[in-house]
């Protein structure tokens with residue numbers, strides 16, 4: 001996070017006594033990169049490392065799918081069935097050593113708590129509302145929110161109401177950060193950034209629960225899950241301060257940049273990670289040069305994998321790509337507008353598309369879920385007059401990609 005935050009009661013000096021109802025509180029520092037990275041200091045009612053039971057370590061299985069051909073992909077997740085809580089509903093779509101991409105459709109609240117001990121998490125909420133109940137306070141979420149949860153933060157997700165939930169979950173082995181070019185040396189967001197500190201929302205309600213019982217905390221570590229049963233409610237923090245905490249940013253609060261002639265995706269960057277970046281496409285004016293072609297030119301991702309998740313907008317009226325679709329344009333191949341799309345775009349003045357793009361700089365490996373959701377006709381949508389067995393309906397052009 002780019003700014004200091006303090007919540008609840010903390011002593012005037014760090015690493016000094018703080019008393020609450022006659023007991024000395026337990027200070028805990030959670031931080032990164034030894035003591036050189038961002039950190040926060042928490043004050044607990046109880047010693048946080050107490051245990052009642054420990055479960056058996058469960059390695060996470062990755063059911064990899066290696067396609068027979070190197071082609072563009074369209075994954076249609078509209079019919080993905082809901083089931084499970086925000087953790088158990090996750091289904092892995094793609095991964096490499098830097099990044100995991102999960103789809104999740106939770107339909108119930110988490111009972112236990114969860115902490116990722118080895119990766120940052122970035123949850124894009126396509127549909128749904130609720131609360132991330134964290135040890136640092138409650139963080140409400142709603143449609144269009146990016147929820148950034150740094151490693152080390154214990155939380156559970158509680159949806160509000162029975163409405164549908166549809167989440168895109170990125171798990172990043174490096175930090176998920178505000179791009180450095182948006183920040184000055186003080187961490188403040190600069191005037192040219194597409195969002196400012198006022199758009200960032202931090203935990204709003206600090207629960208300090210003093211209850212004894214059996215509480216399950218699941219830790220993601222070493223590529224697996226480890227359950228612990230602890231004797232006190234995990235949300236027993238009286239106060240905390242620092243730079244390491246969860247936060248949200250809504251995609252509809254972004255201030256997109258436009259140019260006279262088509263700008264490439266990095267102008268829409270929202271986050272940076274190690275080995276990937278995340279861009280957001282939101283409604284905006286398109287190129288206004290009199291000779292402009294206001295859609296992307298064909299381009300080859302020579303050393304990146306472009307995965308786009310479609311959220312809302314005009315592509316929904318086109319056959320093939322709809323909301324909750326994903327396209328993957330892998331490295332080494334050219335992609336761009338399908339035949340006729342460039343001509344159709346001439347004279348347009350704006351776009352109402354909403355989408356999230358992940359550019360991964362190392363190859364993404366696919367899973368059995370990707371095979372299940374794959375729509376092979378997409379790879380042939382640039383050659384509509386060629387009829388091949390793989391093309392379900394080659395005469396119908398699918399929409400051009402957003403980037």
Ligand SMILES: [Fe+2]
Nearest residue numbers: 299306401403
């Ligand atoms: Fe692209």
